[in-house]
Each structure stands twice: as structure tokens, then as C-alpha cells.
Amino acid sequence: MELHFAPMFTRRRLIVILILLALFLLAAGYLALTFLRQVRGPAGRRFFTWWQGNEATRAALVTVQREACPGAPFILPADGFIGLLYADPRGPYSASSPHQGIDIFSNSEPGVTPVYAAADGYVTREPSWVSSLIQRLPDDPLQPGRQIWLYYTHMASRDGESFIAAAFPPGTSELFVEQGTLLGYTGDYNGNSPRTVWTHLHFSIVRDDGSGHYTNELEFANTLDPSPYLGMEVHYERAGELSCKQ
Numbered sequence: 212m213e214l215h216f217a218p219m220f221t222r223r224r225l226i227v228i229l230i231l232l233a234l235f236l237l238a239a240g241y242l243a244l245t246f247l248r249q250v251r252g253p254a255g256r257r258f259f260t261w262w263q264g265n266e267a268t269r270a271a272l273v274t275v276q277r278e279a280c281p282g283a284p285f286i287l288p289a290d291g292f293i294g295l296l297y298a299d300p301r302g303p304y305s306a307s308s309p310h311q312g313i314d315i316f317s318n319s320e321p322g323v324t325p326v327y328a329a330a331d332g333y334v335t336r337e338p339s340w341v342s343s344l345i346q347r348l349p350d351d352p353l354q355p356g357r358q359i360w361l362y363y364t365h366m367a368s369r370d371g372e373s374f375i376a377a378a379f380p381p382g383t384s385e386l387f388v389e390q391g392t393l394l395g396y397t398g399d400y401n402g403n404s405p406r407t408v409w410t411h412l413h414f415s416i417v418r419d420d421g422s423g424h425y426t427n428e429l430e431f432a433n434t435l436d437p438s439p440y441l442g443m444e445v446h447y448e449r450a451g452e453l454s455c456k457q
């Protein structure tokens with residue numbers, strides 16, 4: 212009996228092993244292709260140049276858009292390299308949990324590059340916020356009648372020295388500012404996370420929960436593509452020159 216069953220068992224085990232191996236190779240191949248596509252695509256090449264470059268080569272990647280692009284309601288809130296795009300799946304983000312806003316990297320030290328209000332609206336800084344402001348726009352300029360929120364973060368040093376302008380101390384609530392008002396300066400604060408982030412502004416457009424409060428910005432589904440608001444294509448799948456659309 213044993214002699215009869217032993218080869219069957221071995222063959223079955225071999226088939227299972229082969230199937231697992233095939234699945235593993237498929238998964239590894241998929242990950243490798245995704246990685247190559249991300250690294251070798253235009254956004255990946257630009258990021259590599261920024262990472263490797265000196266101040267001069269980095270300057271060529273910087274977008275400066277102090278006035279709103281033609282037909283667009285918002286200004287770009289900081290000068291810099293728009294290195295992580297909206298819906299970006301690259302690390303530390305993923306395809307299932309992509310980037311909820313844009314990251315504008317500064318060609319400067321922390322605390323130097325100004326951050327401006329992208330639109331008119333009411334600024335709030337929760338009492339515990341070290342590096343973040345949120346701005347309420349009662350009327351979405353592209354979809355009148357709905358309220359949206361603009362979120363600006365990483366405006367502090369690595370060790371938590373805030374770079375937010377003195378006009379917005381912790382606990383600030385509903386302070387009206389006009390588009391272009393100085394909000395603070397970019398930094399590399401990342402909470403208590405040990406992960407290093409380069410000096411940048413994270414900027415996102417956040418949906419209202421329908422009762423006058425902002426939703427959780429960390430959920431991609433709660434955010435909007437900033438492209439039509441900036442008049443600039445910043446969606447990961449479509450971004451090109453990172454300047455005003457013609």
C-alpha cells in the first residue's frame with residue numbers, strides 16, 4: 212500500500228510546489244515590471260535627477276507659478292519640484308493607496324521656501340498641529356455649491372520647530388485670507404516617524420463630509436485631483452511638463 216500511495220503523494224506535492232513557484236514568479240515579474248515602469252517613466256527619471264542633482268540641475272526641475280494658470284482658480288502654493296504627483300503609486304505609496312495630493316520639493320533648506328494660500332478661504336490650525344493648516348473654501352470654484360478644503364503640511368523642521376507664519380498660531384479658527392497670503396515655509400517634519408522626508412510642501416484638496424467638516428485626508432477617496440484647479444496636469448497617469456496647460 213505504501214509503495215502504491217507514495218508516488219501519488221509525491222506527484223501531488225510536486226504539482227503544488229510548481230504552482231506556488233509559478234505564482235511566485237508571476238508576482239515577482241509583475242512587481243519588477245511595475246518598478247521599472249515607475250523608475251523609467253518621465254516622473255521616475257525626473258525624481259532620480261532631483262535626488263542625484265546639485266542645486267543647479269535641480270533648479271531646472273522647479274516649477275514657479277505665482278499667478279494662476281489661464282482659466283484656473285488656484286495658484287501653485289509653493290515654488291519647487293512637483294516630485295510626487297496626485298494618485299502617485301510610488302513608495303511610500305502604493306497602487307491600492309496612492310498619494311492623495313502633490314509634494315512640492317524645495318530647492319532650499321527647511322524654513323526658507325514660502326508657502327502661499329492657493330485660493331481665498333478660511334484658515335484653521337487645530338491646537339495640536341505643528342506643521343499643518345487647512346483652509347475652507349465654502350464654494351468650490353469648479354463645482355459651485357459644494358464646500359472643499361485645502362490642506363498644507365510639512366511646514367516644520369525635522370525636530371518640530373514650526374515654520375507656520377505667526378498669524379496662524381495653534382488653535383486658529385476660520386481666519387479669512389486671500390489667495391497669495393504667506394502661510395509659512397516648507398520643512399521636513401514627519402511627525403514621530405523615523406523616515407526622512409525631504410523639504411517639501413504636501414498640498415491636497417479634501418472633500419467635505421457634507422456637514423461642514425473636512426474628511427480624513429489620508430484616504431485617497433476623500434481627495435480631489437488638483438489638476439483642473441491649478442490648470443496644470445499633476446495626475447500621475449497624465450502629468451507631463453508640470454507647467455500651465457496650453
Ligand SMILES: [Zn+2]
Pocket residue numbers: 295310312313314412413414
Ligand atoms: Zn505628500
